[in-house]
Amino acid sequence: MADFNLQTLYDFRPAKLFCEKCLALLVEEPFAGSPENPRCPVCRVQYEPTEEYSRFRVDAYLKDQGLSIEFGNLLEHCTKLAIATQPYSSLGSAASPLYVLLATLSCAEKFVHFTSYGISEFFMGALKLMAHTIQVRGIVSNVDKRMLDEITAFKNEVPFGRFEFIHYLRNEAWEEAPHQKFIVVDGLVAFKGSANLTLPGWRKAAKGRDHVESVTNVNEVIGLHNKLFSPVWAAHSKRGDVVKMVPF
Numbered sequence: 670m671a672d673f674n675l676q677t678l679y680d681f682r683p684a685k686l687f688c689e690k691c692l693a694l695l696v697e698e699p700f701a702g703s704p705e706n707p708r709c710p711v712c713r714v715q716y717e718p719t720e721e722y723s724r725f726r727v728d729a730y731l732k733d734q735g736l737s738i739e740f741g742n743l744l745e746h747c748t749k750l751a752i753a754t755q756p757y758s759s760l761g762s763a764a765s766p767l768y769v770l771l772a773t774l775s776c777a778e779k780f781v782h783f784t785s786y787g788i789s790e791f792f793m794g795a796l797k798l799m800a801h802t803i804q805v806r807g808i809v810s811n812v813d814k815r816m817l818d819e820i821t822a823f824k825n826e827v828p829f830g831r832f833e834f835i836h837y838l839r840n841e842a843w844e845e846a847p848h849q850k851f852i853v854v855d856g857l858v859a860f861k862g863s864a865n866l867t868l869p870g871w872r873k874a875a876k877g878r879d880h881v882e883s884v885t886n887v888n889e890v891i892g893l894h895n896k897l898f899s900p901v902w903a904a905h906s907k908r909g910d911v912v913k914m915v916p917f
Contacts, residue, residue, distance in 0.1 A: 683743070683887050684856040686728060687736040689912050690714040691903035692782070692806065694738075694856045694891045695731075711895045712903040715911045722914035730914040738779055738856055749776045750858050754883045765875040766864070769883060771795070773854055780804040782898050783852040785866040787811045792866040793819050800832040808901050809866075810837040810846035835905045851897045859884040859893050 684694035691712035707716045707727045722730040731737060740746050753772040758764040764772075774781065774795065780803055781796070788809050793816070796805050812820065820834045837846035852860040862881035864870035873879035884890050 686731045690906045690908045691899040693895045693899040717913045766881040767871040779855045784808040787865045789867040800827040806833045808835045812836045853894045859890040
């Protein structure tokens with residue numbers, strides 16, 4: 670029987686909030702103890718107090734903006750994600766990386782964030798399906814004209830505001846275009862490696878011709894997200910260096 674220390678549950682600190690500008694994953698009370706106006710620890714945007722929200726109530730402000738991450742039964746949800754990331758399929762055979770990814774995505778309850786150097790129609794369709802129940806946000810580089818239409822021209826196929834993308838066109842701004850490959854589910858599980866969100870990439874990984882690995886250490890998931898996703902999102906955000914905390 671595997672060893673388990675109850676202290677692990679006490680030390681478990683999943684992300685509870687998003688930063689309004691960069692969508693950094695933040696633990697509860699991320700701004701406590703600051704002698705000045707609170708700032709996001711990732712993008713450094715300043716949250717300016719108002720009569721409705723003092724500098725000690727940034728958490729309340731973000732929750733009222735719909736930027737909280739809350740689960741009905743967190744332990745049960747984590748158990749489902751842990752099962753999904755096992756290297757064996759439901760039949761007991763070895764699971765391919767794509768099987769594990771799809772199993773994990775099917776468990777998502779709140780959001781999926783990702784970055785990829787290219788994306789295939791298969792994954793675009795899967796993400797659009799997910800956007801009917803959860804928030805999907807992505808950063809995609811090396812986008813050709815055909816895929817650009819899928820990203821920008823058919824917004825009526827998904828609920829408004831649930832399918833958000835930053836894209837870099839092929840052969841344009843190549844020095845700025847992110848090259849990392851990363852997927853995070855609910856701030857609890859991540860996938861990292863060299864495979865883009867394309868079928869050839871993930872099927873090559875099953876043959877050892879590409880690399881993908883799952884990350885189930887929550888602190889590492891949060892760290893990867895805030896390093897690989899949030900800075901790019903902040904760079905494209907329309908919000909300035911100060912967020913005035915007024916009611917939604």
